[in-house]
Amino acid sequence: MNSGSRNIFEKFLQMNPELGRIKVALEPSYLPQRLPHREKEMERIAQILSPALNGIRPSNILIFGKPGVGKTSTMRFIERELTNIINSKYDTKVKVININCGINDNSYSILATMGNALLYSWEEKFPFTGWPMDKLFQSVLEKIENFGGIIILILDEVDKLIKKSGDSVLYQLLRINEVSSNGKISIIGISNDLKFMDYLDPRVKSRLQEETIVFHPYNATEIFDILKDRVIFAGIYDLIDEPVLRLAAAIGAQENGDARRAIDLLRVAYEISVIKKSNKITEECIYEARDRLEQDVFREIISSLPLHNKVVLYSISILKNFKGNGKITSGECYELYGKAIKKIGLSPLTNRRVNDLISELDKMGIISSEVQSFGRYGRTTVIQLNYDPDLIIKLLEADEAMSSLATIKPDQKPLF
Ligand SMILES: Nc1ncnc2c1ncn2[C@@H]1O[C@H](COP(=O)(O)OP(=O)(O)O)[C@@H](O)[C@H]1O
Ligand SMILES: [Mg+2]
The missing domain is CATH 1.10.8.60 (Helicase, Ruva Protein; domain 3)
Known part of the structure; x- marks a missing residue:
């Protein structure tokens, strides 16, 4: 071994340890000691949940708000406070279970995660897959009954669960309060998106929405x-x-x-x-x-554009480099697009569809397009690229499907 040379990690050991601490506090996952401007929302949620401390099931809550307005942090904060008070009062039977439905986006994994949260340390964990749903549900229900208290279930990003797997698990969970003689459950659903409510069965909707709280930007x-x-x-x-x-x-x-x-x-x-x-x-x-x-x-x-959109944008960027300040027409774009898409091994979409894709790129602000009249040449759509073509070409060529396009060029001399 070349023991004489320095380990490549050595120089990082000498880095200021302060840096790590600073970076942690600036990471999105960091939960600060307080959340300014969310005091009212916290107070309201605490008020709704407080009956749990006296053994009464709190109302279900739906929390809405755009991304980054503090929904997740607020609920993690409440969870911490609630857990502290539960642990200090030996006679309270309340358990908070916080599930991120962006990760656990199906009924099985929601139930298994709940089941696991209710196990004693010596009990065997629920398997991640494999059990029939009714066996899993019965088993989780049993755990809830054995616990015999109130479960506060936080379903963060619940819209992702509904979109991926429907509302059947919510329906089952909400019914626990009717079928269980012992344990009770309150659900707090958090969502970025109000529209997901349209996907819900009316029975689920009305039960889930006993209380609604909106977080403003x-x-x-x-x-x-x-x-x-x-x-x-x-x-x-x-x-x-x-x-x-x-x-x-x-x-x-x-x-x-x-x-x-x-x-x-x-x-x-x-x-x-x-x-x-x-x-x-x-x-x-x-x-x-x-x-x-x-x-x-x-x-x-x-990078998240569909392939045909990418090829259209790629063609526009190549044309831009080829023509400098000359006008790029939708006809030229279609021609180069056709050549490129065949090179990739796919058949071209119709001219009309490609014009739709050009409009989509326009709506996204990546290009600007307008119909212009050119006398005897008739009317045509003229395209302007709003970003640096080299940057776009570089980003698009990073897509493996498009790497074969590196040498593609427009056919003829420019018309205008
Ligand atoms: N009121 C606040 N005080 C301090 N930090 C906040 C506050 N609201 C949001 N943040 C921070 O902003 C980031 C996004 O918040 P988050 O709770 O994840 O938003 P949401 O769940 O609504 O998308 C996190 O890093 C969080 O710590
Ligand atoms: Mg969130």
């Missing part, structure tokens, strides 16, 4: 308070001046009042300041972080 002042708290927790308050923090909050608030994005912005700006060896997080760091996050979002949008 944060405004710039509220985001500022959240960020300020966060930099204090992270121990980097001295690194950022108030006007810079206000700028971060203002940029963050533009994203639908989403605190997650604002905290991401702060974390990336902090990382940039470390790389630059700057002793402050400056305005430039914030702007750079914004650009970087925007690029990440753009990259994600591009």
